[in-house]
Amino acid sequence: MKAITVEPGKPGTARYEDIPEPDVREGSILVEAVAAAVCGTDIEIAEGKYGWAPPGQTRLVLGHESLGRIIDPGVSVSFKKGDLVAGIVRRPDPVPCPNCAVGESDMCRNGRYTERGIKEIHGFMSERWRIEPEYAIKVDPSLGILAVLLEPATVIIKALEQVLAVGQRSFWEPKTLLVTGAGPIGLLAAAVARLAGIEVHVLDRVETGPKPELVRALGATYHSGSVLDLGFEPDVVVECTGVGSVIADSIQKIGAGGIVCLTGVGAGGIASRAVADVAAAAVLKNNVVVGSVNANRRHWYKAAERLARLDRKWLSRLITRYEKPENFKQALERKPDDIKVVIEFSEI
Numbered sequence: 393m394k395a396i397t398v399e400p401g402k403p404g405t406a407r408y409e410d411i412p413e414p415d416v417r418e419g420s421i422l423v424e425a426v427a428a429a430v431c432g433t434d435i436e437i438a439e440g441k442y443g444w445a446p447p448g449q450t451r452l453v454l455g456h457e458s459l460g461r462i463i464d465p466g467v468s469v470s471f472k473k474g475d476l477v478a479g480i481v482r483r484p485d486p487v488p489c490p491n492c493a494v495g496e497s498d499m500c501r502n503g504r505y506t507e508r509g510i511k512e513i514h515g516f517m518s519e520r521w522r523i524e525p526e527y528a529i530k531v532d533p534s535l536g537i538l539a540v541l542l543e544p545a546t547v548i549i550k551a552l553e554q555v556l557a558v559g560q561r562s563f564w565e566p567k568t569l570l571v572t573g574a575g576p577i578g579l580l581a582a583a584v585a586r587l588a589g590i591e592v593h594v595l596d597r598v599e600t601g602p603k604p605e606l607v608r609a610l611g612a613t614y615h616s617g618s619v620l621d622l623g624f625e626p627d628v629v630v631e632c633t634g635v636g637s638v639i640a641d642s643i644q645k646i647g648a649g650g651i652v653c654l655t656g657v658g659a660g661g662i663a664s665r666a667v668a669d670v671a672a673a674a675v676l677k678n679n680v681v682v683g684s685v686n687a688n689r690r691h692w693y694k695a696a697e698r699l700a701r702l703d704r705k706w707l708s709r710l711i712t713r714y715e716k717p718e719n720f721k722q723a724l725e726r727k728p729d730d731i732k733v734v735i736e737f738s739e740i
């Protein structure tokens with residue numbers, strides 16, 4: 393079968409090539425790939441920045457945002473041929489740590505977890521893949537190819553769950569939520585938060601293109617410019633840019649008792665404010681800054697339910713480009729108007 397593979401750590405090694413059929417040890421369910429979405433992580437792995445091949449191998453099958461159709465459910469009785477599924481990305485570490493031991497590998501303590509298409513397990517950008525029944529998530533068939541957006545939605549479900557958990561420390565009825573960054577994660581955060589009926593604001597650099605209208609279509613308010621210039625103090629910030637100045641501004645601007653949830657992974661940046669000043673603002677307003685990454689089975693289940701409740705037309709506008717697997721090079725390129733790029737492996 394064909395797959396999109398890379399040699400991790402070496403830029404420019406991505407290929408669409410013949411590889412053996414998926415190993416039965418990767419799971420009892422055999423799946424035909426329908427689509428795989430591309431995110432920054434895939435691009436960075438293809439650029440050689442990180443990524444790990446399975447032990448004893450030199451190449452890694454890319455892809456962690458999956459959608460497939462079951463060809464053979466194997467021994468599982470809860471799945472049948474033809475079911476549309478997505479695959480959970482992370483697997484527990486082998487020790488396991490206390491969190492992995494209780495099914496919370498998203499909170500892994502020792503960093504020895506593995507991840508499909510990223511860390512030591514092949515991903516989903518192959519014509520066929522296998523998955524263990526406990527890591528396969530059924531999606532609403534009426535979503536069609538839009539169900540490939542499930543993985544980014546799981547990240548948001550976990551982040552919002554973290555915010556709610558922190559909020560329980562005191563009396564707390566959040567009225568306003570600010571999302572920074574109108575990429576796929578930020579837009580899905582806004583959409584999911586709107587389902588909960590909260591007042592949502594989205595801030596991004598751009599003033600044109602599809603993002604402002606996508607935000608307005610949710611009944612949310614779009615802002616460009618600086619967080620500090622907003623005319624209100626949000627109760628919650630979901631930070632999706634990873635940009636140092638946006639993070640610092642968010643911590644300064646958040647309202648009293650507010651929660652800033654960081655989901656973006658950036659690097660560097662200039663310390664625009666003295667750390668003790670930022671800390672003093674947090675102390676005097678009882679603010680919390682919480683980081684959130686990945687998602688466990690509970691978040692995947694909730695995300696599948698929330699995604700199915702979102703407007704199909706709106707979701708379809710998040711996918712700004714479809715590519716065939718043989719055009720993987722274009723798929724792994726960042727273009728200015730991209731929101732989400734999807735590689736189509738077979739007809740839905």
Ligand SMILES: [Zn+2]
Nearest residue numbers: 485489492500
């Ligand atoms: Zn662990």
